[in-house]
Amino acid sequence: MAVRSPGRICSDFIFKYFTKLRIVDKGVSIVDEWLLRFINLEELVLSANHISEINSDHLPRTLKVLELCANEISDMKGLCKNPPPGLQHLGLGYNRLSSVTNYKYLMAAFWPELVSLDLSFSGFGDQVGMMDALATLPSLRCLVLQGAPLTLAPSYPGYTLDSLPRLIFLDDARVSPDERHCFSGLAKKRELIAEEGVVIVKIGKLKGIPDPCLEAEQITNEFPLIAYSFLITYEFLGSNPLALVPQTEDESGRLPVSSGFGMLIVSTHTRGNYHERAAGLGQARSSQDYVVTGKKSSQIKDSRQVLTVALPRSANSTIAPRTQELSGISPKCHSSVPCPDASWKPFLTIHRTPGLTWTEVMDSEYRAVHRTRDLPALKRFFLRGLQVTVEEQKVLSWPADTGENAGTKPASGKKGAGKEKEDGKGKPKDKKKKEPQLELIQDPPVRRTLGSAWVALEGLLSGEKHIETVCDCGVLQTSQAARPLPAGEKVHRRSIPGKGKAKKSNEVEAVTEVAPSQPTPLTVEFTVQLSKWRTTAEACQ
Known part of the structure; x- marks a missing residue:
């Protein structure tokens, strides 16, 4: 039109x-x-701008x-x-x-003809007040x-579906009759x-x-005994939370349930006598409670696994409040999700699992x-994400001082054990009666971080359950x-003696061609679930 009829192009025509x-x-x-000059304007899109206030008097009535x-x-x-009436x-x-x-x-009163309303990623938190207003449309x-x-x-x-019975689409998904049936009557239960x-x-x-x-076996000293356990920590939003000590199950097999502001309910079933340790936290169990009967040195080394299972935990190890800023780790936000305000400083609490005894899969x-x-x-926390950390906890156990030459008693026991082997048949029963009990004192736990990973949670804001x-x-x-092998050690260990030089060379070459096994990465299975009511009956429970 601008080429064939340029005279028709004028401001009034546009x-x-x-x-x-x-x-x-x-x-x-x-x-x-100036916008009022578009007298036939029906659709106006002003997205992704810097508009903080808009005067409806400047909007076309059409x-x-x-x-x-x-x-x-x-x-x-x-x-x-003075909003557009249509x-x-x-x-x-x-x-x-x-x-x-x-x-x-x-x-x-303001939007009598409104069919579609988008309030996504707003800051509204009162669902009851929101539904009271939208029910009038x-x-x-x-x-x-x-x-x-x-x-x-x-x-x-x-509650939204039952409060707005004429609604067809909610969050870009069609409302099914089954959903309405499941939540029937929930709007009347405002309490x-x-x-x-x-x-x-x-x-x-x-x-x-x-x-x-494997590393502990390289230590030739009999003491200290080293007990290892592994913990998984994660951070979560808190607001002056009360640190709840995990409690034991009651007769019905359920853990006590608490509710309230900033509360944590722990319901966990773990290996390693977790409930025994949880019940003993209030008794202030000390390291002197662990008594190991005097044994041979080889048997004492094998008791490390037992000590690892029975590690005591402090009462404040479940929840450790701290204030953490959004520095150090930059959250990866999706392009469609707004990043949290950099000035927001959440109050985070660090939560730890009970100590786990080492196995290949824990x-x-x-x-x-x-x-x-x-x-x-909570919304800003989901936009930010959380960090998961794996920690190693090491506890050293030493023999208690019971008198003179207390440190030499285990050595004398070891020497006596060697004499028994030389003499053959001895009198082990009499020896066990004479051996005193060995009391161990534990040092404070020493923790070190093995690895960490970042978990993005913005999907919970986009409809993921x-x-x-x-x-x-x-x-x-x-x-x-990390230690390099000496030259020729690999060939010397894996070469198999045989008849003939040709056979030996073939076997050595075949062994040296085997590629080393790939190291297994440190991984943790982690799940975050947002609890939702599925029926009105579930809400009433």
């Missing part, structure tokens, strides 16, 4: 001809009255679609001053709307709330709805840790339930693996 206008990511901060996604709007008062879609996702005072601007059929703090509560989406998030953390198998006893069977009433902080991953913490290098 303002009357265009019905759609898209100004995306152009740095727009103000919408003035608008049907208004998209203001990814701006800086925190108050809807100016937008609802608006059918309003997009306010990824803005700074969080105050409950904005709920009154989401009612039918007679034409609302499509609603997007994913990423808002209120969606992290167990009552979502059940059950709470602004609380329930997150379940599960830790499974731990692999890739070399046997620590199954912690750890399960913890975290509750928080600060849903906006759980995040299940295998954390790769890298490959651990042992001292034996």
Whole structure:
């Protein structure tokens, strides 16, 4: 048209001809009255700009679609001053709307024809107040709330579906009749709805840790006895949490359940006499409680595994509060998910699993339930992610001083054991009666970090019910693996004697061609689940 009929191209024609206008990511901060010149404008898209306030008097009355996604709007008062009466879609996702005072601007008095509303990744946390306002919209059929703090509560989406019976699409998914049936009657049970998030953390198998006893066997000294255990730690959101000591099961086989602000409920079944240690925490068990009967030196070395199982744990080892800034590790946020504010400093608590005895595959069977009433902080924590760390705990045990020459008693016992072997048949029963019990004193536990991994949690804000991953913490290098072999040692150890030089050479060559085994990386199975009600009956339990 500009080539064939350039005379028809004028400002009046342009303002009357265009019905759609898209100004995306152009740095727009103000919408003035110039927009009113588009007298036939029906669709206006101003996404990804810097608009903090919009005056509805500057919007054409013919608008049907208004998209203001990814701006800086925190108050809807100016937008609802004189809104377009026929608006059918309003997009306010990824803005700074969080105050409950904005709920009154989401009612039918301002948007009588509204069919679609996008409030994704907003800051709204009161689900009951939100539904009271949206229930007044007679034409609302499509609603997007994913990423808002209120969606992290167990009552979502059940309470929303039952409160808005005319809704067809929720969070870009069609509402099925089965979903409505499952949550029927939940809207009438307002006393059950709470602004609380329930997150379940599960830790499974731990692999890739070399046997620590291989290095301990290189130590020729009889003492100290070394007991190893391995712990998995992770950080989670807390707000002055109460450190709960894991409790033993009652007669019904259930762990005591507690609830409240910033509480942690631990429900775990682990190997290594965990419940025995948990019950003994209140008794302040000391290192003198561990008594090892005097044995031969070879038998004492074998008792390391027993000591590893019976390691005592301090009462504050389950939860260790700390304040941690967002420095050191940069979270990887998805392009469609806003990154958390860099000025936000969460109060994090460090949680640890019980100590695990070494095996090639260690199954912690750890399960913890975290509750928080600060849903906006939980949302920012999910955007940030969390760190999982594997720690090694080493405890040294020494013989107690029971008198003179206390340190030489184990040596004399060892010498006597050698005489028994030389003499053949001795009198072991009489010797056992004469041997005194050996009391051991344990040093404070020494911990070191073996590896860590970062777990992204933003998927929980995008509709995923759980995040299940295998954390790769890298490959651990042992001292034996790092030590180079002397020249010719490999051939000398693996060569097999045979008849003839040709046979020997063939066997040696065949052995030397074998490639070394690949080291196993340190991995941890880690799952984070956001608890949700599946039925109204489950909510009433």
